[in-house]
Amino acid sequence: MRATTFRPRGSATGAVSIGCPPTAASSPSCPVASLGVTDRPSTPALLVELDTFDANLAAMGARHPGPALRTHVKAFKSTAMAARVAAAGHPTFCCATIREVEGMAAAGLGEDLLLANEVLDARRLGAVADAGARVTVAVDSEETVRAAADGGVREVLVDVNVGLPRCGCDPGDAGRIADLARAARLEVRGVMGYEGHVVGLEDRAARLAGVEAAMELLLAAHADVGGDVVSAGGTGTWDINTWATEIQAGSFLLMDTAYGQLDLPFRQALFVLGRVISVNRAQGYAVADVGLKSLGMDHGNPTIDGHRVWFCSDEHVTFAPSGDTDLPAVGDLVRVVPAHVDPTVARHERFTVARGDDVVDEWPVDLRHW
Amino acid sequence: MRATTFRPRGSATGAVSIGCPPTAASSPSCPVASLGVTDRPSTPALLVELDTFDANLAAMGARHPGPALRTHVKAFKSTAMAARVAAAGHPTFCCATIREVEGMAAAGLGEDLLLANEVLDARRLGAVADAGARVTVAVDSEETVRAAADGGVREVLVDVNVGLPRCGCDPGDAGRIADLARAARLEVRGVMGYEGHVVGLEDRAARLAGVEAAMELLLAAHADVGGDVVSAGGTGTWDINTWATEIQAGSFLLMDTAYGQLDLPFRQALFVLGRVISVNRAQGYAVADVGLKSLGMDHGNPTIDGHRVWFCSDEHVTFAPSGDTDLPAVGDLVRVVPAHVDPTVARHERFTVARGDDVVDEWPVDLRHW
Numbered sequence: 027m028r029a030t031t032f033r034p035r036g037s038a039t040g041a042v043s044i045g046c047p048p049t050a051a052s053s054p055s056c057p058v059a060s061l062g063v064t065d066r067p068s069t070p071a072l073l074v075e076l077d078t079f080d081a082n083l084a085a086m087g088a089r090h091p092g093p094a095l096r097t098h099v100k101a102f103k104s105t106a107m108a109a110r111v112a113a114a115g116h117p118t119f120c121c122a123t124i125r126e127v128e129g130m131a132a133a134g135l136g137e138d139l140l141l142a143n144e145v146l147d148a149r150r151l152g153a154v155a156d157a158g159a160r161v162t163v164a165v166d167s168e169e170t171v172r173a174a175a176d177g178g179v180r181e182v183l184v185d186v187n188v189g190l191p192r193c194g195c196d197p198g199d200a201g202r203i204a205d206l207a208r209a210a211r212l213e214v215r216g217v218m219g220y221e222g223h224v225v226g227l228e229d230r231a232a233r234l235a236g237v238e239a240a241m242e243l244l245l246a247a248h249a250d251v252g253g254d255v256v257s258a259g260g261t262g263t264w265d266i267n268t269w270a271t272e273i274q275a276g277s278f279l280l281m282d283t284a285y286g287q288l289d290l291p292f293r294q295a296l297f298v299l300g301r302v303i304s305v306n307r308a309q310g311y312a313v314a315d316v317g318l319k320s321l322g323m324d325h326g327n328p329t330i331d332g333h334r335v336w337f338c339s340d341e342h343v344t345f346a347p348s349g350d351t352d353l354p355a356v357g358d359l360v361r362v363v364p365a366h367v368d369p370t371v372a373r374h375e376r377f378t379v380a381r382g383d384d385v386v387d388e389w390p391v392d393l394r395h396w
Numbered sequence: 397m398r399a400t401t402f403r404p405r406g407s408a409t410g411a412v413s414i415g416c417p418p419t420a421a422s423s424p425s426c427p428v429a430s431l432g433v434t435d436r437p438s439t440p441a442l443l444v445e446l447d448t449f450d451a452n453l454a455a456m457g458a459r460h461p462g463p464a465l466r467t468h469v470k471a472f473k474s475t476a477m478a479a480r481v482a483a484a485g486h487p488t489f490c491c492a493t494i495r496e497v498e499g500m501a502a503a504g505l506g507e508d509l510l511l512a513n514e515v516l517d518a519r520r521l522g523a524v525a526d527a528g529a530r531v532t533v534a535v536d537s538e539e540t541v542r543a544a545a546d547g548g549v550r551e552v553l554v555d556v557n558v559g560l561p562r563c564g565c566d567p568g569d570a571g572r573i574a575d576l577a578r579a580a581r582l583e584v585r586g587v588m589g590y591e592g593h594v595v596g597l598e599d600r601a602a603r604l605a606g607v608e609a610a611m612e613l614l615l616a617a618h619a620d621v622g623g624d625v626v627s628a629g630g631t632g633t634w635d636i637n638t639w640a641t642e643i644q645a646g647s648f649l650l651m652d653t654a655y656g657q658l659d660l661p662f663r664q665a666l667f668v669l670g671r672v673i674s675v676n677r678a679q680g681y682a683v684a685d686v687g688l689k690s691l692g693m694d695h696g697n698p699t700i701d702g703h704r705v706w707f708c709s710d711e712h713v714t715f716a717p718s719g720d721t722d723l724p725a726v727g728d729l730v731r732v733v734p735a736h737v738d739p740t741v742a743r744h745e746r747f748t749v750a751r752g753d754d755v756v757d758e759w760p761v762d763l764r765h766w
Contacts, residue, residue: 070766100710122711143711144683146727166674169726180530191706191714193674193683222709252397303514304536304563313514313563318739320766324693324708336561337591338694340470340738341513344561356539357516368702368710369688373743375765395745396440 036053069301070320072374072391075278075360076381078295082279083114085291089265090273093118096140096257099393100125101276101368104377105133106389111279118259120274124150129393131159138162140183140257142218142274144170144193152178162215166195168206175210182212183255186247188219188240195242201250216255219244220274225262230289234266241269260284282367284325297361298328298370299378300343302354309337310346312354315364317341321368328362439671440690442761444477444650446751448665452649453484455661458730460643463488466510466627468761469496471646471738474747474760475503481649482507490627490644494520499763501529504556508532510553510627512588512644514540514563522548532585536565538576545580552582553625556617557609558589567613569622586625589614590644595632600659604636611639631655631662652737654695667731668698668740669748670713672724680716680722686732687711692739698732731765 041196087097097111100122108119108130118138121127127139128150131152136159141151144164155161156178164185166169174182184203187194195203204214224236241258243335248256262285267273279283298314317340322326327335328343332351336344343362345354354360364370372394373378456465467481470492478489478500488508491497497509498520506529511521514534525531526548534555535541544552554573557564565573574584594606611628618626629643632655637643647655650666670686687708691698697705698713702721706714713732717723724730734740741747742764749757 068766134416143685146671146673167726170673187676191676191679191681196676196678204445301516303516303540306557306564307559309561311561315513316695318692318736319742322688322693323739324688339562342562356537366688369693372689387570396438 064285067299067301067359067378069314070362070374071299071360072317072371072377073297073299074377074389075295075297076293076379076380076386078293079110079279082292082295083111086278087114087116088263088280092116093138094272096120096138096272096274097279098122098142098260098274098276099130102280102371102377103391103393104371104389105129105135105392106387107279107377108135109133118272121278123396125391125396127151127159127161128154131157131161136160137161140164140218142183142185142220142257144174144185145177146170148173148179150177155179164193164218165203165207165212166193167203171203171206171210171212174207175212180213181215182207183215183218183253183257184247184251186217186219186244188221188243188258189224189236190220190222192220192222194219194225197247200247204251204253214251214253215250216253216257216271217251218245218255218257218274219247220258220260221263221267222260225260226284226288227262228287230266235261237263237266237269241267245269254356261290262288264290275369280367280371281364282325282370283329283365286368291377294363296367296371297363300360300362302356302358302360303342305356307352307353310353311336311344312346312358312360313342314346314354314362315341315361316360320370320373321362321364322366322373324369325365328364330360330362423549437669437671437729437748439669439684439724439729440686440732440744441669442741442747444747444749444759445528445665445667446749446756449480449649449664452651452662452665453481456634456648457484458643460488463508463587464642466490466508466628466642466644467649468492468512468630468644468646469500472650472741473761473763474741474759475499475505475762476757477649477747478505479503479633488642490646493763493766495766496763497521497529497531498524501527501531503762506530510534510588512553512555512590512627514555515538515547516543518543518547525549528689534588535573535582536563536764537573541573541576541580541582548585552577553585553588553623553627554616554617554621556587556589557592558613558628559594559606560592561588562589562592563723564589564717567617574621574623584621586623586627586757587614587621588617588625588627588644589617590628590630591633591637592630595630596654596658597632598657600636603633604704607633607636607639610638611637612763615639627734631660632658634660647737650741651735652695653699653733653735655677655737656733664733666737666741668749670730670732672726672728672730673681675726677723679721680723681706681714682716682728682730683712683714684724684730684732685711686713686730690740690743691732692736692743694739695735698734700730700732 221240258270259267260279300314442674591610628640629637
């Protein structure tokens with residue numbers, strides 16, 4: 027903890043209310059009451075509410091059945107969770123790292139894996155393809171085309187910059203990249219282009235206009251590239267992006283406070299479960315054992331329903347009741363809602379999966395690192 | 397990546413210049429040139445410059461010899477790194493989690509381990525003590541005293557709130573907590589109190605005044621508590637806190653951009669090594685494979701020497717040259733300096749340890765999680 031993070035910042039604005047209030051852990055209706063079953067649950071823990079997760083998946087699947095949803099593994103990094111998505115009829119997946127591709131294939135989820143990212147050493151990907159999985163990698167330059175060919179990958183998508191200043195070639199250069207790939211005997215399946223610069227816009231009309239402009243660029247590139255695939259989209263544009271042939275979305279399964287501020291039908295299914303370890307009655311705050319080491323902080327502080335979060339340090343969150351909420355007691359469980367799901371999950375070894383009052387499963391976060 | 401993180405924010409202000417420029421990976425004088433020895437280094441990777449690390453340790457040790465430095469393991473979470481600190485004559489350590497205590501003891505570094513944090517289930521700590529390590533835990537309430545006693549821990553420090561709104565009892569209550577502990581047959585070694593609310597103040601005079609006020613509170617509590625230990629301080633107050641009997645510091649070994657802005661003699665020894673995977677010449681930016689999953693972002697964006705960082709997403713950093721720096725090329729290595737060391741290290745499996753041009757060791761980050 028440094029002074030620069032000390033000043034109370036952030037607030038409960040945007041808090042997602044779900045399940046029992048943080049201090050009602052002893053209530054029989056509270057889904058965390060029996061976590062750990064016979065004993066105190068170990069904290070901090072990643073808690074997934076399975077019914078909410080399933081409802082989120084069903085809502086997405088109703089709009090994008092089968093491979094029209096290419097679920098993005100980076101949001102949850104768990105083959106057990108991916109298997110549940112596949113069992114719901116969505117066998118195609120998107121990955122952000124080579125290790126995600128390797129782990130998915132090893133878990134028997136290699137029917138159609140897209141590494142939606144550029145790599146300069148594709149040999150590990152080639153080995154996965156040689157072992158029988160279908161592996162496609164994004165390319166946006168001569169170097170990445172050469173890496174794909176040298177590494178033994180057989181299929182690529184041309185990654186097109188549609189407005190987000192990140193990877194992706196200029197739309198006008200996409201045809202040339204495709205030609206380079208075909209000259210290197212790579213199969214060009216089509217294009218991808220992520221409209222990440224507009225996916226989080228809170229105003230729906232602005233989001234729609236932004237997506238339309240981005241997809242015009244992508245479709246123009248697609249006309250030069252060919253192939254069947256136009257891969258784009260994300261949780262924030264799940265029902266707006268009507269141009270893509272497949273939607274790359276992952277956060278909708280678990281959600282976070284950032285996406286919780288948009289007009290989406292997906293509900294918060296993920297919490298970092300903590301325990302109150304210290305209470306200051308004179309100053310009216312409590313401290314729980316959920317901190318920077320168990321959260322992704324790039325979108326700011328987490329929220330706690332009914333409370334205002336003051337700040338986080340390595341292993342702590344300091345927070346105070348707002349409104350009518352009582353100050354928690356030492357030992358109470360508390361549900362912390364992360365601001366950004368993907369980098370939060372990547373800090374943990376496992377999900378604790380709950381249904382109602384019961385822990386029903388544990389899913390390893392087995393696709394971490396690189 | 398959401399639109400909210402898209403807007404270029406942060407700058408190269410505060411960048412720490414060390415070693416080769418990010419684009420000079422092929423230079424023979426560049427300490428990252430031969431990383432991976434025979435092949436491309438795997439990126440992202442945590443790179444430690446051993447000579448700088450050793451110099452930082454020596455500078456701290458000259459001021460705080462032996463157990464006057466109680467090195468905080470939470471900053472680096474590695475028993476191999478801790479062993480190097482112990483070999484330099486500092487056998488006492490501070491931990492923030494039970495797993496850190498367990499791992500240190502298992503590695504033979506259990507001469508004097510302080511868990512400078514409150515826990516409500518101390519049985520794992522009791523087991524470590526039973527196995528022969530010296531384990532002391534912080535207590536600040538009846539509940540945490542009872543947990544220590546019930547868990548089989550034999551020694552405690554009374555944690556005192558000296559101004560940071562986090563754990564710690566009111567200074568006026570410290571004597572009562574000590575009495576409770578002694579009544580529970582716990583040995584009370586003294587007090588601890590972290591002046592985290594002032595440790596990062598850039599103005600040295602303000603920092604000094606803040607530390608003095610905090611330590612007055614701690615010494616008053618110590619008078620009521622007794623014992624030999626007054627444990628406090630951190631990297632930012634390493635030479636200012638003259639009241640504590642031991643300094644709890646860890647960040648000084650590796651450093652980060654936040655501490656780099658203070659008037660400290662410690663130099664940047666840690667980098668996240670990445671590789672440029674995409675370049676946009678028309679817009680003048682590059683993208684490297686270092687993102688939110690390999691950085692702690694609570695103190696904001698990382699820096700890259702000679703460049704301005706625009707934003708980070710899960711597996712990417714987008715950045716552009718500033719001043720006379722050239723735009724990097726696809727394949728170049730880049731050294732990213734994290735804004736906050738502790739939560740950055742906790743995202744990685746290992747340190748790659750370099751001396752000059754050579755990789756000399758690999759140290760597992762083996763004390764992660766809880």
